[in-house]
Amino acid sequence: MNIATRLLIEIQETTLLAARALRGIFKRPTYINETIAQMDVIGVGSLTIIMLTGFFTGGVLTLQTYPTLKYYGAQDQTGYLVALSLVRELGPVLSALMVTGRVGSAISAELGSMVVSQQIDAMRSLGTDPDRKLVMPRVIALVLMLPLLTVVADVVGICGGWTVATTLYGMAPGMFFSSVRQGITANDIFGGIIKPLVFGLLIAAVACRQGLKTEGGTVGVGRSTTTAVVTASIVVIITDFFLAKALQVLLDMPT
């Protein structure tokens, strides 16, 4: 099979898996407990790395842009620039990449080990559909949690930017936030929340698909984990470009 055919089959199978998982979302059993447990693992569990990533990204943005802005005499716009970059791009994409690394790999490894040790077969033989019992809670948890994590990253990132601006560059504390408030529009925030919704779905679908198609023992688990993280990261970055363009058009942003 050539690479184009394989790629098409992968896209088809991943889409079908997500569709199967989400089709019976309101059917019994609803697996609410599993979903809440996954939301805890994915959402609360990723808080620390998301906050660290956000804080230092905001900080470094200020660090790098303040001197340039000052050269043009526009240093009072630092807050606006940092907030816009974070809310529109860096918050959603960096959160998605961090979550891919932490959660996508875990999902793929866990499901892969279950395939290899025949636990998935056992589950099916005991009358449970693994697409609903295992995939659905993970997809829902990621779709719900990633936007929340992104908002956290945005807020902490702006705080990080403020900290650097006030401590290293001696900016007046109120100036940074007032430029943030004046610059950021509702559409920026809206767009910044649509993106992680889509990313969450993509990361979960790719990680679950790679995990469930694992074959070839423990080596296979390693391989599918790597594939899951690499594929999901690339998919996130490519999708981000097209989503950004689509949002520009849909939300009527200045181009």
Add this chain to the structure above:
Amino acid sequence: MASAEVETPQPALHTNPNGGGISEEAAESTFQEVDDSDRIVPAIEFRDVHLGFDDRKVLNGLSFKVMKGETKIILGGSGCGKSTTIKLVLGLLKPDSGQILVDGEDITNHTEVEMMKVRKNIGMIFQEGALFDSLSVYDNVAYRLHEQGVPEAEVEEEVRRMLRFVNLEDAIDKMPIELSGGMRRRVGIARALVGGPGVVMFDEPTAGLDPPTARTICELAIKLRDLEDASSIFVTHEMNNLDYLTSEYAVVDDTGEIIYEKEGERLCLTNTKILMMRDGQVIFSGTDEELRKSSDTYINKFIRGY
């Protein structure tokens, strides 16, 4: 070659080809169960099943029947399609052609949703137990009941009953990681038997176990066959498993204890047949006595190891 050797439906009880009769008590206790019209419908039937992965043919026209209450031992070397056969019964794989019937119902083209109903009546015991690592022994055994939303009091009663059946009630609160290989298999058996499935399938349940533990697993299979009236497929390549299952039977003695007795020289009471596979085909089907008398060189080599 395969189709010629496929057996025809037979009554569940058979006599030794060397002759001899059936003792009165045995006849009484067994014949009550046998005299049942739906027994002529096999519990499992394969009709000319073919299956291949990529270029490799795994099953090449496999046909056989497992009657109600019968234990069918599937013998064969590694890679001859034994485990694949079991997966086909559960619908975990689909055949390329041919028909598979469970309790007379053609499951060949069943969807996953339709298969879920069929699987309710099948208990599957996996090679390494395949316990859910994240769940305790209790939750593993209770899995099917929890999924069905059975009240917790009933669940606990049933779980304890099943764990007593495999003699592991003490391990109820342990996690699978804390169990030995033999214990894991027994928990796997308890999990598969919850809900009293009519068909039980063992996929090399004694592989890698020490002889006494392997013997315990075989005793459980004998107990299921003789006291619970389950039909089963027992995949193995270990000849001592075959000896236990074909020569011993379980009875309940006066004190209510289960004891295992060896069948006599002239009498064959055990409802166990053997199917031998090679390269995805049936090369032998019959009783253990017939197997031992076979003149086929491959079969002889398999039985004796040389």
